Amino acid sequence: MMLKKTIIIFILIISCQEDKSERYVPKSNGKINHVTVVASEDIWNGEVGGLLREKLSLPYEGLPIDEPIFSLKYLPINSFSGFAKSSRNVLLISKDSTSETKFLKNKYAKPQVVAFFADINEKNLMIKIKNLCDSMISEFNKNEANEKRARILKALSKDKTLFKKFNFDLKYPSIYKTVKDTFNFIWIEKKISKGTLNIISYTLPYENFNKINLERVINIRDSIGRIYIPGRLAKTFMSTDRDYMPYFDKISFSELNVFSIKGMWEVKNDFMGGPFINYLIDDFKNDRVIVLEGFVFAPSISKREYMFELKTILRTLKIY
Numbered sequence: 001m002m003l004k005k006t007i008i009i010f011i012l013i014i015s016c017q018e019d020k021s022e023r024y025v026p027k028s029n030g031k032i033n034h035v036t037v038v039a040s041e042d043i044w045n046g047e048v049g050g051l052l053r054e055k056l057s058l059p060y061e062g063l064p065i066d067e068p069i070f071s072l073k074y075l076p077i078n079s080f081s082g083f084a085k086s087s088r089n090v091l092l093i094s095k096d097s098t099s100e101t102k103f104l105k106n107k108y109a110k111p112q113v114v115a116f117f118a119d120i121n122e123k124n125l126m127i128k129i130k131n132l133c134d135s136m137i138s139e140f141n142k143n144e145a146n147e148k149r150a151r152i153l154k155a156l157s158k159d160k161t162l163f164k165k166f167n168f169d170l171k172y173p174s175i176y177k178t179v180k181d182t183f184n185f186i187w188i189e190k191k192i193s194k195g196t197l198n199i200i201s202y203t204l205p206y207e208n209f210n211k212i213n214l215e216r217v218i219n220i221r222d223s224i225g226r227i228y229i230p231g232r233l234a235k236t237f238m239s240t241d242r243d244y245m246p247y248f249d250k251i252s253f254s255e256l257n258v259f260s261i262k263g264m265w266e267v268k269n270d271f272m273g274g275p276f277i278n279y280l281i282d283d284f285k286n287d288r289v290i291v292l293e294g295f296v297f298a299p300s301i302s303k304r305e306y307m308f309e310l311k312t313i314l315r316t317l318k319i320y
Contacts, residue, residue, distance in 0.1 A: 025110045026109050027109060027110065030088045032144055033305065034073060036084065038084075040095065043093050052093075055130075080092075086109035088143060159177075159178060170292075170314065172199065185224070186200065187228070187229070195298035195301075197298075204280075231272060233269065236268060240266075241273060247263065257282040274298060276294065278291065278293040293314075
């Protein structure tokens with residue numbers, strides 16, 4: 001009887017479709033890259049819960065030590081109320097006769113993504129989750145990138161160094177400061193408690209973009225490191241750690257063709273290193289290739305959120 005009552009309550013929570021009309025919803029809450037999972041205990045502790053933990057805790061690409069793409073917080077169904085309903089990313093799982101799958105925007109708060117999966121059969125639930133897991137992760141990622149951009153805009157830097165030198169802009173917080181501005185090279189830095197977050201930018205002469213390969217990218221960034229990014233000791237400089245072969249992929253953002261490289265940097269003969277993300281951007285209209293890179297020096301602490309911040313900033317690129 002108690003289980004039946006719980007299921008009825010759960011159906012009432014989610015049954016209505018997304019309200020398209022203007023209505024007040026509270027501001028969503030939560031740390032970046034966190035997901036609240038709402039389900040019965042038997043679902044969470046069973047095969048479905050195991051599948052969710054597997055899919056939503058895949059390693060974030062390009063970190064020296066595995067960290068999950070999302071941190072998960074489990075809530076039983078009867079605890080999904082009040083402040084919890086305002087979580088920015090919510091995954092609702094229901095084992096009942098309503099066979100339904102949907103993604104809702106701003107259902108209980110704003111901004112918010114609610115992924116809802118329901119079926120009486122657990123095997124069917126697992127099939128639905130497997131089939132739509134990539135779409136769900138994509139929706140959560142977009143929601144988090146939008147939230148991070150919104151936070152950045154609250155304290156936006158007014159520095160125009162990038163625009164004056166390269167005729168493009170990035171949106172980044174005012175806590176970032178330009179630490180090097182030389183011929184065709186700019187280095188912007190944010191100090192954190194145990195290290196720094198860094199953004200560097202330079203341009204290359206235009207070439208056939210499709211012929212660029214990983215080895216060429218590594219050689220370019222190592223030559224830049226040798227000239228512009230010295231280590232703490234004499235005759236040391238930043239280079240690519242080839243023991244961790246970088247991820248290399250062709251992507252697009254802001255309607256631009258981009259090569260994305262994620263890997264590890266190191267300073268040889270010194271105990272310094274960390275993750276980097278490097279974008280080579282096809283700016284054929286201006287007869288050049290733009291290079292943007294973010295790298296983190298933060299020994300012995302988690303780096304996922306730092307790399308997510310840098311990635312978000314790099315993707316605000318606006319070329320004039």
